[in-house]
Amino acid sequence: MLGELDQPQAGPSHSGLDPQNPERNRACVPGGVIRRAGAQGPTSWIQKVLEQITDSPLQWVTPSEVVPVAVLAVQRYLLEDEPQDRIPKPPLYCYDVTISDGVYQEKCYLDPKLNFLVYKNILKVGIEMKISRVSCLYNEKRIGQGILCIDNIQCGETLDNISLATPFRNSAHEEIPERPLRGGKSHYLALWNNEDPYGDIWLTDKQPEEYNLNDTKIISLSHLETTWNSRRNFPALLVRILHKSRLRYYGKPDKKMIEPYQTFLEVADSSGTVSVIMWNALCPEWYKSLRVGLVLLLQDYSVKKSYPFRLQPLPVDPEIKLISTMEICLNLRDPPTNITIIPEKQVKPEWRLPNLNYRFTTRSELDDMPENQICDVIGILVFVGRVQRIKKKENSEDFWSYRWIHIADGTSEQPFIVELFSTSQPEIFENIYPMTYFMCTQLKVVRNNSQVPKLLYLTTTTESRVLITGHRDQLLINDPKVKNFIHWSKTRTNSGEVKNTVIGGYYPYPPVPETFSKYSSSIKVEFPLTAISEVRKEIEDLQYREQKRIAIQGIITVIKYITHSTATESSSASENLQNANQRSVSQVTIRECQSQEQDGKQNQGDGAVRFQCCQTTHPSLSPTTKKRILQGPFARLVPVPQPETSAQTKRNGQSMPSILQYRENTSTSLQGKARKTLSNRWESQLWREKKFGLRDHLQYSCVYPESIPRRFVLGHKNFLTQQYNSQPAKYRPPEEKPPKLGDFKSARSLGHFEITILGLNHEIAIDVAFLPMYSSEDIRTSQVDTLLSCMNFSCAYPQEITDWERVPGSRAIAGDVITAATKLDKVHVVCILDICNLGNRKVEVYLHKIYSPDTTS
Numbered sequence: 001m002l003g004e005l006d007q008p009q010a011g012p013s014h015s016g017l018d019p020q021n022p023e024r025n026r027a028c029v030p031g032g033v034i035r036r037a038g039a040q041g042p043t044s045w046i047q048k049v050l051e052q053i054t055d056s057p058l059q060w061v062t063p064s065e066v067v068p069v070a071v072l073a074v075q076r077y078l079l080e081d082e083p084q085d086r087i088p089k090p091p092l093y094c095y096d097v098t099i100s101d102g103v104y105q106e107k108c109y110l111d112p113k114l115n116f117l118v119y120k121n122i123l124k125v126g127i128e129m130k131i132s133r134v135s136c137l138y139n140e141k142r143i144g145q146g147i148l149c150i151d152n153i154q155c156g157e158t159l160d161n162i163s164l165a166t167p168f169r170n171s172a173h174e175e176i177p178e179r180p181l182r183g184g185k186s187h188y189l190a191l192w193n194n195e196d197p198y199g200d201i202w203l204t205d206k207q208p209e210e211y212n213l214n215d216t217k218i219i220s221l222s223h224l225e226t227t228w229n230s231r232r233n234f235p236a237l238l239v240r241i242l243h244k245s246r247l248r249y250y251g252k253p254d255k256k257m258i259e260p261y262q263t264f265l266e267v268a269d270s271s272g273t274v275s276v277i278m279w280n281a282l283c284p285e286w287y288k289s290l291r292v293g294l295v296l297l298l299q300d301y302s303v304k305k306s307y308p309f310r311l312q313p314l315p316v317d318p319e320i321k322l323i324s325t326m327e328i329c330l331n332l333r334d335p336p337t338n339i340t341i342i343p344e345k346q347v348k349p350e351w352r353l354p355n356l357n358y359r360f361t362t363r364s365e366l367d368d369m370p371e372n373q374i375c376d377v378i379g380i381l382v383f384v385g386r387v388q389r390i391k392k393k394e395n396s397e398d399f400w401s402y403r404w405i406h407i408a409d410g411t412s413e414q415p416f417i418v419e420l421f422s423t424s425q426p427e428i429f430e431n432i433y434p435m436t437y438f439m440c441t442q443l444k445v446v447r448n449n450s451q452v453p454k455l456l457y458l459t460t461t462t463e464s465r466v467l468i469t470g471h472r473d474q475l476l477i478n479d480p481k482v483k484n485f486i487h488w489s490k491t492r493t494n495s496g497e498v499k500n501t502v503i504g505g506y507y508p509y510p511p512v513p514e515t516f517s518k519y520s521s522s523i524k525v526e527f528p529l530t531a532i533s534e535v536r537k538e539i540e541d542l543q544y545r546e547q548k549r550i551a552i553q554g555i556i557t558v559i560k561y562i563t564h565s566t567a568t569e570s571s572s573a574s575e576n577l578q579n580a581n582q583r584s585v586s587q588v589t590i591r592e593c594q595s596q597e598q599d600g601k602q603n604q605g606d607g608a609v610r611f612q613c614c615q616t617t618h619p620s621l622s623p624t625t626k627k628r629i630l631q632g633p634f635a636r637l638v639p640v641p642q643p644e645t646s647a648q649t650k651r652n653g654q655s656m657p658s659i660l661q662y663r664e665n666t667s668t669s670l671q672g673k674a675r676k677t678l679s680n681r682w683e684s685q686l687w688r689e690k691k692f693g694l695r696d697h698l699q700y701s702c703v704y705p706e707s708i709p710r711r712f713v714l715g716h717k718n719f720l721t722q723q724y725n726s727q728p729a730k731y732r733p734p735e736e737k738p739p740k741l742g743d744f745k746s747a748r749s750l751g752h753f754e755i756t757i758l759g760l761n762h763e764i765a766i767d768v769a770f771l772p773m774y775s776s777e778d779i780r781t782s783q784v785d786t787l788l789s790c791m792n793f794s795c796a797y798p799q800e801i802t803d804w805e806r807v808p809g810s811r812a813i814a815g816d817v818i819t820a821a822t823k824l825d826k827v828h829v830v831c832i833l834d835i836c837n838l839g840n841r842k843v844e845v846y847l848h849k850i851y852s853p854d855t856t857s
Contacts, residue, residue: 044103045069046169050148053136060135060151068128070162072105073098073730074118075188077180078251092253093189093397096181097150099129100162104169108148109137109181117155121544121839125731128156137182145172147181161733177201186258187284191729192389192545193401194249196426197288198729201259206289208343211297213238222271225323228303237298237328238342239267239276240353243313243442243463244292246424247283259284263424266313266463267296267328270352272321275312276301276328285332286339287424292441292465293356295347299338302329313374313442313463316357358441360481363412366456371447377416377458378439378485379407380492382500384432385507386706386724388836389545399546401429401726404507407438410488417457417509418443420466428466430725434501434712437489439467452514502747504724505709506771508834508848512549516830516851519551529553529830532759535766536698539845542837545726549834549848555826556850557687557765558756561680562703684825690762700845701754701767705740706838709747720744727839748772755847757831768833770847828853 045067052061079094095110095118110118117123133152139145168174177200180188190196219235228234243266251260261283265276276298278286290296306327315322330337347353361375369375383406389399401422406415418440422429432438442463448455512519520528530538530550538550691697712720719738753770830851836844 042103044169045101046099046104046106046148049131049134050136053134053148060133062133063131066130066132067101068130068156069099069101070159071097071123071125071127071129071731072100072162072164073107074123074125074191075178075180075729076118076191077188078253079182080253080256094180094182096188097123098173099131100166102163103166105166105173106148106169107173107181108134108150111149111151114150114153117153119543120837120841121727122155122841123153124727124840125729126158126162128159130154130156160737162731164731164733188729189249190426192726193399193422195246195401195422195424196429197247197284197424198426201284202288203285204288206286206341208294208341210346211340211342213297216297216299220271221269221274221323222321224303225272225274225326228326231303234301234303237267237269237301238295238351238353239269239298240295240356241290241292242266242268242273242315242354242356244290244465245462246422246464247287261287263287264462265290268315268320268354270354272323273312273315273354274323274326274328275306275310276330278330279332281332282330282337282339289341295342295344295353297340297342298328298330299340300335301337302331302335303327304329313461315354316359317354320354358479360479362481363407363409363414363416365411366416366445366458367412369445369447371445373445374461375443375445375458376439376441377407377409377418377443378437378482379409379416380489381432381434381436381438382406382408382415383502383709384434384504384712384724386504387430387545387726388547389543389726390547399543403429403724404509405432405438407440409485410492411484419446419457419459421460421464423460423464423466425466428468431721432466432468433717433721434503435714437469441465446510448513451511451518453511455510457510501712502709503712503720504706505747506703506707506834506836506844506846507709508771508846512832512849516551519832519851523549532757532764532766533696535764535833536696539698539700539835539837539843542835542843544837544839547834547836549832551830551832552757552766553760553828553830554757554766555684555686555760555828556755557684557690557758558754558767559682560754561751562754563751686762686826687756687758690758691765694765695763696765698764698766698845700835700843701769702844703752703769703771704838704842704844705742706842707771707836707844710741710744711747713744716744757847760828766845768831768845768847 045063045065046069048065049061049063052063053059073096075096075098076093077096079092092112093115094112095115096107097110098105098107100106110123114123123129131150131153135149135151137147137149139147177186178188179186187201188199190198217235218238221237221239224234224237243264245264248262249260250262251257257280259281261280263278263283265278266273267276268274303326306324312322312324330339358376359374361369361377363377363379366375383404385404387401387403389401392398392400403420405418405420407418408415420429420440440460442461442465443458444461446455446457446459513522516528528551530552532552532554535550535552538548542548706723710720716739718735723741748771750772752772755768755770756765757768758765831847832849832851834846834848836846838844
């Protein structure tokens with residue numbers, strides 16, 4: 001719920017704020033923008049601008065004084081076609097923006113040409129904004145009413161806090177339920193998808209009620225199936241809800257539907273199970289109140305032939321008949337449906353209504369389940385990824401919202417990996433965090449055993465439902481698998497093992513196949529490759545939290561290792577610039593670039609500094625982890641450490657030292673001999689020749705704090721949950737001064753790499769990031785493809801070595817790695833890139849996989 005804060009500190013967005021002054025309410029206008037406020041009370045910038053518009057013959061004005069205002073809400077809705085529009089347009093979503101000048105709040109219409117600021121999450125709640133041009137749009141069907149339109153703005157920084165005590169200047173904007181400023185649509189949509197119920201039209205107060213069934217004629221589903229064609233009136237149905245689908249919004253500008261929603265219920269009695277379709281205005285009235293397991297009495301419904309292309313979920317009980325020849329339709333009219341929730345205590349055994357049954361699957365059983373099998377899971381959340389979005393169709397304005405999660409149930413060392421799409425339960429989807437009991441139904445198995453690495457995860461279906469701690473279903477307590485899980489979870493909680501959990505960050509899943517030909521087949525598009533000249537447009541077209549995977553051809557020309565501290569400095573500078581294309585470079589990186597440009601000449605002191613820069617906070621990994629990191633299609637190019645029984649692991653009794661990249665150092669020592677020194681940067685000769693003559697150089701290698709997975713801290717669960725959720729539609733005042741995301745410990749033990757890919761025509765280059773996901777404590781290690789193995793270098797972290805030159809056998813190893821690095825020069829490879837738009841002008845591009853000439857076919 002939205003709360004109120006005390007009077008904020010003085011600032012440009014709160015000038016003249018006086019919540020205790022009752023005089024401001026006297027100037028509240030009951031319905032229009034053309035009335036002038038009284039002279040009493042503090043001066044309102046909004047009121048002054050409205051008076052300027054009234055006096056202007058142009059119905060638009062550039063304010064004489066531009067005062068920063070605070071953004072309190074950004075709300076989306078579908079605008080109907082105007083009467084003069086003859087050709088139907090694709091869906092056009094409009095936005096109402098609520099602003100506050102410290103005296104009044106005003107709901108304004110955002111000019112559609114500024115919609116892109118919302119798409120990119122530049123215009124968002126909680127920021128300071130300057131409006132440099134406004135206009136007025138009058139409602140010609142009502143007297144004296146008009147809408148303030150925002151035509152030109154400049155978005156500023158996020159404010160520490162904003163008071164919600166300021167009243168609306170126009171009292172009509174406070175009416176409940178909230179209504180959009182324009183069009184005939186009666187409600188707002190969720191800001192980032194169409195599946196989540198949003199706003200105060202969605203009721204939740206439908207309760208079970210005692211009902212006398214003695215005089216009610218009831219028909220069974222099987223009897224109805226055989227007689228519905230010959231009936232005009234249908235007797236009541238007494239059924240239990242077995243499944244409930246997510247919402248489907250089908251609104252279009254050319255269809256004048258007030259609330260165009262649809263949802264499916266799978267209901268059953270003793271004779272069978274059938275689909276029930278709830279239409280339009282009934283959805284806001286009933287959807288949030290109808291839960292799986294409730295018993296319903298349905299009267300005044302209609303029946304029609306079932307839609308042939310919809311697949312019903314199969315009943316868990318094989319003895320229940322699946323009725324697929326008809327559908328039950330519930331509508332507000334034609335006829336108006338009567339729905340009654342029967343209390344469970346009134347349900348009689350002689351009704352023989354089926355009980356809820358589940359297909360609970362343990363993680364140990366998942367390995368043997370076939371593809372597309374449906375199952376239910378229960379466990380503890382050990383990883384919760386950030387909310388991401390994906391377009392439903394190319395060139396569409398509609399998106400799916402989803403996030404990746406990991407669930408542990410104690411039956412395997414591996415967790416369930418679940419692709420969790422929004423299930424029209426935003427109160428749960430937006431409030432899940434690690435260390436929570438989590439149950440999800442109707443999940444589908446996705447697997448590919450022929451792919452390397454093997455692909456295995458679960459994804460939600462249309463009928464999936466989610467339960468978390470606080471939403472437990474007591475009917476599940478008798479299930480033996482649930483009992484086993486609860487026993488295990490109590491043991492784990494008491495031992496403290498559950499504390500090692502992770503939240504957020506960039507998550508490179510699912511992994512791509514081992515060859516490019518398999519990758520091309522899996523994505524099912526005509527042209528799997530994107531020209532490097534088209535990458536900029538792909539990036540610019542991406543919307544907030546949208547993540548897209550593309551494939552480009554190029555040549556790896558630069559590999560640079562970035563430590564945690566350097567990455568933090570770089571991302572902080574980038575955020576200050578507010579431009580993802582202009583990445584700030586730390587002092588360490590600047591020194592590296594300067595030294596690299598001096599014809600490869602370094603002194604021994606510089607080499608020592610660079611060596612220290614390569615060390616990590618976790619100097620050792622287990623032999624098993626080292627082997628996993630180094631395996632892969634490029635392992636043949638570098639010396640691969642084997643378990644300690646192998647001769648390659650030790651040379652002359654010493655552990656293999658830390659290796660990032662080696663290159664020849666032409667500096668002369670005191671004895672006049674050339675030495676080989678360790679560097680955290682490798683640069684090809686081709687890059688030295690081409691980098692100053694490029695036509696375009698895209699710089700997207702910065703890793704922002706939001707992309708670093710963090711150790712979860714239960715005491716800060718609200719803050720961490722908000723950071724990795726989507727931007728809210730309405731401003732929520734912070735409960736206290738929030739911490740910074742960078743204050744939370746990274747779940748990764750390694751730094752990251754910056755990779756420069758040069759186009760095949762040597763005209764365009766792109767800098768991308770590569771995040772090794774491997775840590776001896778990382779719960780996701782065994783689940784993610786061996787990303788490091790796709791690079792043409794090795795990366796091992798044994799005990800820290802302070803004097804590289806004294807390690808026996810080091811020169812032989814360095815020579816091998818130099819030879820491997822040399823093979824990168826001018827080699828054409830295919831790079832799989834993940835593009836992520838974090839909003840507010842922050843874009844990242846990650847290298848997910850490299851296909852060498854040996855793995856492209």
